[in-house]
Amino acid sequence: MMMKMKNTKKSFRSLSETIHSLLGFKNETNSTWANTVCDIIKSLPSTADYDNDYDDSAHGHDHDHDHDLDEVIISKIHGELATLNEEVCRLNAQRRQVLNEFLQLKGNIRVFCRIRPTVNGEKFSHKRPVVPVDSSGILVNFAENKRKLYKFDMVLHPGSTQDEVFSEIEPVIKSALDGYNVCILAYGQTGTGKTFTMEGNPDCPGVVPRTIEALFKQAADSNHTYLFSFCMLEIYLGQLKDLLIPHARKTTDPMPPCLSIQTDPNGGIVIDNLVAIQVSNFNHAISLYRLGSQLRSTASTNSNKVSSRSHCMIRVSMTCSDATERRKITNKIWMVDLGGSERVLKTKAWGRRFEEGKAINLSLSALGDVINALQRKNSHIPYRNSKLTQVLKDSLGEDSKTLMLVHVSPKEEDLCETICSLNFALRLRNIHLGKTEPNEARIMREEAMTNLQHEMQEIENNRDSFMKEIKKLNQKLDSLTKPSTCSNEKLDGLLSSSSKVPQDADKITVTPQSSKIPRFMKPTICSTRKSGTGNQNLYKKDIRPARRKQLPLSRAESVSFPLKNMTESYSGSSISRASCLVGLNEIQSGTDDDTDFSSVNESEANHWVSLHESKRVLSNPTRVKKSKPNEHIKLRKPADVKFAGKESRFENISTVPSTTSSKSITGVDDSSTECDIYCRIMPCDTIDDTCHQNDYDNEVDSTVISQVSTQEAQNLEACELEDDLPAKFPSMDKIILKDLTKNSSQKLENEQTRGFSDILKENILMMYNSVLLGLGLKSLGFDHDFFQALMN
């Protein structure tokens, strides 16, 4: 029986291994072959049955057999996974092709029209100026018996929901994940609902939050790894402004770096100095979006209480290096809430409002020219006519998808602007699938589109079932490998329990492995006190807390140098005031990496913005990590970092192994950087006022410590403090008080035997010594660490 089992096991193993090895040739073969191999693997005896048979017969005989059997099963699962993954990749490529065909039929530049509903008790005349006739037509009543039909890719009637709007946008988001650049623009007269469409409100989220959510969801559902980064800017009066950096409010505030548009060698657009923060989940991205939205330039106008006075541009970039079928490794999706087109005469704007309106109108006109030239396939596209078109240059062209959502007002008094907007939209659309398209051709196109949609659905269903199978197999694989992990954990637990962890381990920020470094590199008592990295166990009783002001619990995360001339792309690890905002919630909530940022309310955010502004802290505050006592940390020379001409003082700069970087709040897993630099940053203002004083204080501390660290320390341990002394000398150190206690008790003994002059002399001498001690002159003898280090 045992022999039979062994033979079965052997053949089972060899069969599985042979098939697995054959999978190596799969690249040269077609999918039918892969399916056949997959089927053979599936038809192998069930591992569960085999387990049972084997358990019954061999239980208690040979433990090695268990191990061998596991290996066989694992190898079989690996084989299946490889085949399934190949299949998913093939289906992804197929889906991408079909989607692209579908979008090309629909049009790479599509124009939708959304009619705003009546809001806030607006009154209308009986006759409606704009009436949607069907899903793609809109009828405009100019006057009695004078009307015109406008045709678009889609007309969203006043009752349309945000869901309906987004369902039309979703295919384009899939395209973005396939590697195409995408641009979604909201255009229209002021007050027609552009911001409502793009941003929405908590009850009806708009295109931006839905798109971000869909991107993360679809990326998670795919079998690839995506890296997302988020940035937000506005074009105000023709200038680019980073919305993730608070604007300078006072003249003393540092000016944010100037943003400039550059073209990379591949023709891609790069915005120098733009803060791009890598985001690991929806909440993270949405918290940045909210913060950026608060910094938008808005004002109250005749037409809209909260009118956007700029073009607000949100960009999500995605990088996926493990999907060969993608169009580009890194691509982006722009979501633009354009400033409202307005007739300056009607809005009666003057001064700044007038300038803003003029700048908006000029850039909108330039955008219209560019899209029109693209549609006509002109040889010259006038991108350079405005900053808006320069920024969008690589997202509006041939190889990208553009969606323009034109908004119109339902009010009769706005008819003039409505006609202007509709004509603008028509100009963009006409050339592409203009009025001239014959009916038959349109019907054929629509049929082809429906077929492609069905095909895509089928492919997606197949892919989903493969993905489910992959998930199941991965779970199975986990369960097979888990026992060994558990035993490792147990072992780790045993090992760690054997090395005694100090009780106050959580107070130790950094524990250098001093035994492994040369003596001259060892920190002196003074320096360890300053950096707070000293062995606090040793001096815990004797050292009072540093008199330094309570520093903000902030650590600059993933600081990359130099700060100047940093480029926007992949600057997830850049330090900026904006990045302060990223982590601020963490401090507040004290939660872990995937903090729910949605919980940040406006006042909190404002508070933090103002807090950081007032302190000029250029850091990315995160929840301060409690270092493990055995964490290996190299000490680095403290560095000063300059930002916009102001110095920030970094102290306690240390490096931690790069593994920790993957858990950073920004979701940055920058494998190219060796390690993250964790710094505690002194606010500039605080440095000016208090820093030198604090340094002096610490000098005094350390001299006292170095004095008492030898024999006196023992004496002091034994010496009892007088109860009232701390009360009498609250500003004095415990150690000095101990010293005084000791001296005063001796004095009491001797006072009766000595004369007045002796006591006076002794007191003067003591005061003199105290001054020397206070100035730090007395204790720096040759046995001081500093000289020892020099001599070594």
Ligand SMILES: Nc1ncnc2c1ncn2[C@@H]1O[C@H](COP(=O)(O)OP(=O)(O)OP(=O)(O)O)[C@@H](O)[C@H]1O
């Ligand atoms: N589809 C809609 N459903 C409900 N309310 C809407 C809709 N569209 C717009 N509104 C409301 O109309 C008002 C003006 O909208 P919004 O501020 O979005 O206009 P806008 O085009 O962005 O204006 P501006 O160009 O001046 O910034 C807001 O109060 C908004 O809530």
